[in-house]
Amino acid sequence: MALLSHKTKPVGGENLENWEFVGKGGFGSVYKARHKDWGFDVAVKILRDDVSLPEESALFAEAGHMEKVSCEYVLRVYGIYQGLIQGLPRQGIVMEFMGKGSVQSLLRDLGGPPPQPLVSRLAHQVALGMNFLHSRKLLHCDLKPSNVLLSDDLNAKLADFGLCRVSASASDGNRETELIGYTFKFKPPEAFDTSYEPRRAFDSYSYGILLWCIFTGKEPYPAAEYSLVALKVPIGDRPCLKDTDQKAELVDLMKKCWDGDPSNRPTFKECLGVTEKLFSMHRPGVPAAVYQVLTKLDPATSNQHQSINEVVGFSSQTPESHDSMDCRPMKTKSPSVQDPVPDEVSVYTITMSPEKKAKFVDDKRADLIQVISEVMAITEELGDMVHSETYALIKAKPTSMEKMRLLYSRTLRSGGIAVKAAFFDALKKHHPKTVEQLGG
Structure with a gap:
């Protein structure tokens, strides 16, 4: 302590x-x-x-x-x-507390890789965290998808660093520890030498394998046991690149990171030069990509916003089609008699980004608590986003103001962009004039 x-x-x-x-x-x-x-x-x-x-x-x-x-x-x-x-x-x-689990659970639940804009942001955020870690003279030594945690908005943070060597020293040799999960699949070739002392290049190698996982949505060497990986990785075997774009900058970076010679691997400061450029290129598409992924992860949200997804061009895709997915919203036509907008989707809902909706919900908190009366109807539309215990507490409150305060404190304040955007859409449906009067 x-x-x-x-x-x-x-x-x-x-x-x-x-x-x-x-x-x-x-x-x-x-x-x-x-x-x-x-x-x-x-x-x-x-x-x-x-x-x-x-x-x-x-x-x-x-x-x-x-x-x-x-x-x-x-x-x-x-x-x-x-x-x-x-x-x-x-x-x-x-x-x-990170509300959306880890990169490992994200890839598992999606059944494939995230859309490219989110891939670029995850790659950049991990590189930023690792660069900061190394600047503080600390190694991670256990960088893998399960140790990259995700917030409600799918932003990444590093966890469980500095434990790999300690855990190994407390076990009977390090094979038992390595077999927990698949940590050994992220070890550099030199680390299979029992006399190896971890260096920064250890983390660079692990980052390369992690990039491959995020880029492909797969687990490296899925059928390989420890003995086979320990044999093959030191002689040059790496995850398969057959299904990746060989010219992609991210693929080039991962190949440099998993180079067999530790001295050839880039530092994380050097990695940032690549990841920042890629993230800047894809940044406009990130909000739409995050919204798409969140609606897929949460069936209640997905069902609620099915019509919105169709209008802005988010079609249902199989895991195999993720690599070719264009996550940019389609341009929508102006509503007309011949081409009506669905009743439950206003023009404002179509054109307003989830982030702007969330900002409106945050900025107008005091006003909304004062004037909203259809609190239970809105709460019911949020579905599973409102915990059953919270729902019961809201329902028990005698006034609309008390109900709204509780909804904000128990759900909206800790909820991410997707929750607030869903609240905005329900609000727009039940109190359209109020939203308009408040600048929405």
Whole structure:
């Protein structure tokens, strides 16, 4: 605990409520919980009750590293958890909660790669985070899709860095540790030498494999066991590039990153020269790409906005067709008697981006709380975006103002662009004049 600064205070169990199990990792379990005083959700990584002293020290070392490199592209740490879990005293790290899982879960749920604009943003954000990490004299040593977490808006942040070597040293050799997940598939060829000491080039290699995963939507060497990868990677085998555009700058970058000679691999500062250019090129298409992916990930949102997707040119695509997907919205015709706009989609809804809708919802909060009366109708249209417990609490409030305050505090404030855009569309449907009067 001494690894944390005086600014990071312990978080007791009495401060947290609405616990939800998220998943398990090498050190224990991860939960989502709401901090009563802060008013937003956090992630709590809880140590197993049978952890050894080295593992406990490693967990607090992780918290200390996270605090040292706190930035926009690295997961924030809020403090050390001290409290009871199922009646037993436990310890853990309280961290920023990332509502859309990881790059690994994103690729799995999409069944293929994201649209190109989102690929370019993910590649750039990971490079920014890694460059910052290296500038603080820290290595990651476990860069892979499951350790790149995603916010509600699908922005990327690095997590679980600096643990690879500690975990390996606590096991019986490092084969057992490597076989957890598929970390070994992201190891550079030199790292299969038992005397190897990690260097920055280790992370550059892992980044190259990670880029391939994001670019193709696939897992590297899916059928290969550790022994085969350890044999083949040092002699030059790499993930297949048959289905990728050989001239793409991102493909050229990944090939440089996984070069067999560590001295030939680019630093992350050099990687930024490529990723920033690509991101700038695709940046106008990012909001539409994010909106498309979010509606596919959330069936309730997808069903609700099906007509919107059709109007702006988001057609349903199979995973195989992602590579050729054009994510730019189609130009829409002016509404006419012969070519009407669907009843549930206004001209404003078509032309206004999800980000502008979200900004309207944020900027007009005070006004909307005062004047909106059809709160339950709007809440019902949001569907699964509103937690069942929150729905019950909103329904129990006696006045519309109280209902709106609760909807903002429990759903809209912590929700991302997609949630706020869906709220705007429901608002436009039930209170069109109010939206117009407020500048919408």
